[in-house]
Every structure is written in C-alpha cells, then in structure tokens.
Amino acid sequence: MRRRKTDYLWIGVFVVLVAFAIPWFLWGNAATWLGLPVWLWWHIGWMGLASVAFALFARGAWDRGMNVDPEEVGFDG
Template identity: 90%
Template sequence: MRRKKTDFLWIGVFVVLVAFAIPWFLWADATTWLGLPVWLWWHIGWMALASLAFALFARGAWDRGMNVDPDEVGVDG
C-alpha cells in the first residue's frame, strides 16, 4: 500500500509543477525586481523547484517505477 501512496504523491507533485509552470496571473503585472520582471523570477524559482523535485524523484521512485533493483545499478540507499 505504501508504494501506491507514494505513486499518487508523485503524480500530485508533478501535476502541481505543470499547473503552475506558466504564471498566467503575473503576465499583466509590470513589477520588476533586480531589473527583471517578477514573472521571469517566477520561472527561475519554479525551474529550481522542478529540478529539486526531479532529483528527489530520480533517487528512488524512478528506479522502482522502472523495476530496476538499486543494488543492480550501484545506488546506495
């Protein structure tokens, strides 16, 4: 059951990442911070968050989803 819970958690994480990847609510905003529009900072931060999420996903869920034994590929865990 734990595996199914984790799978649904990752699905939820990636749905949220995709849903907020484009900041539609900031497009009409002309506010700038450090010389760049706020919507561009949103993209920079969101891509950092997406990279972190993918790194965590690749650490365990990917191998499990692909039926790869972590000992087989030399991953400590």
C-alpha cells in the same frame, strides 16, 4: 499499499509543477525586481523547484517504476 500512496503523491507533485509552470496570475504585471520582471524570477524559482523534485523522484520512484534494483546500478542511498 504504501507504494500506491507514494505513486499518488508523485502524481500530485507533478500535476502541481505543471499547473504553476506558467505564471498566468502574473500576466500583465510590469513589476520588476533587481532589473528583471517578476514573472521571470517566478520561472527561475519554479525551474529550481522542479529540478529538486525531479532529483528526488529519480532517487527512488524512477528505479522502482522501471523495475531496477538500486544496488544493481550502484545507488547506495
């Protein structure tokens, strides 16, 4: 049962990542910060967050989903 809950959690994480990847709520906003538009900063931060989420996903859920034993591929942990 725990595996199924984890799967649903990852599905939710990726749905949120995709849903907010395009900052539609910033369209038409001409505000800038440190010389760059705010929407560009949103993308920079969002891609950082997506990178962290994928790194966490790749450490456990990916191996389990692909039926790979972590010890077999040299992952300690």
